[in-house]
Amino acid sequence: MKTTRLIILGLGGVGRSLLEQILEFRSYQAQRYGLRLEPCLLCDSGTCLAQPQGGLSEEQLRQVLSHKLSGGSLKDLPDTSSWEPPLEAVRRLAQTGWVVVDCTASDATAEPLIEALSKGAGVVLANKKPLTADQETYDRLTRPRSGSGLPASRWETTVGSGVPVIATLNRLMASGDEIEKIEGATSGTLGRLMTGLQQGLPFSQIIRQAHREGATEPDPREDLAGQDAARKALILARGMGLKLDMKDVEVESLFPHQMSDGGVEAFLEALPRLDDSYRQRCEKASRSGRVLRYSVEVSPRRVRVGTVETPLESPLGRLQGADNLVQFTTRCFTPTPLVLQGRGAGVRATASGVLGDILELA
């Protein structure tokens, strides 16, 4: 039986679901691949729990899962003998035969991940921030291993969550196909907003409802400002070989910058001011058989995220709710683009994509 040791950074929704799936599929992976995934180091923002020899026991893993689910911090757990600062522990342990998995939303993980790669470990990222730092950091994280066309890192879930957008992009690039344009809707929250507008619902009502249900970030401005979509656009652009930074991505925010200040409740109360303009934009689009979508557009000429009017009968126009869609127009896929579509968010689908990345590296 081959053993792959894991370091998991981040025990929020994605990190916990990953741990659950590792336990759930253990006997399946043993039978099918002769493989055992052994979580040896788990970290949250405060500290970490390590058991480098033999891995953390199933009992310890279940205890961590229920403790983190109830909102606790790892440092509150009784066994304090094995604590050390998270990123230091990564530096100490990562080596060949290990995979470091970044399920944080932190921008502090890039250096330890690069160090882990240099020591021969594999790296899996659900976290977009290291890949959208400067170009050099991206290059060091994604550089092919010497003697192999493939890097020792995977970042499939950073765009489209469980939909295999990055694998498709990498295959198109590897085959030498020329990518003219990548377009699509990569935000479940903004997808839901756009279909709500199409149904005639007021902008403010859709956002309030989604916020109440926990379907937006705690501050919905984080979704509406388009920054998350911009990070995905940059990852796609860099995957196409373009040398760009975040400042090169044109971003359309869905609210005026005067509404950036102040608390969340004040923002939600001010939202009805935007209802009329969105209603008018949707009506105008509808008169020409089009609908409004929040789209990513990546080409050698332009990298942009923002609203577009698209024909109702196009793949993007037919998209509903929180689903994601990404389409590649390439020298081979012309005039009909290659279209990927599916559920684009949710911690289980994301963690399942992360697990797939780990298995590719194990």
Ligand SMILES: NC(=O)c1ccc[n+]([C@@H]2O[C@H](COP(=O)([O-])OP(=O)(O)OC[C@H]3O[C@@H](n4cnc5c(N)ncnc54)[C@H](OP(=O)(O)O)[C@@H]3O)[C@@H](O)[C@H]2O)c1
């Ligand atoms: N949710 C989705 O559907 C989805 C889809 C695709 C990609 N992603 C990406 O996946 C990542 C995780 O998402 P999530 O929803 O699980 O986020 P989350 O619930 O906010 O969890 C983040 C976790 O990271 C930990 N953390 C923060 N800084 C850290 C550090 N420096 N070292 C170690 N741990 C640190 C936090 O610790 P504490 O517990 O101590 O706060 C927390 O456990 C994000 O980057 C997100 O953008 C999510």
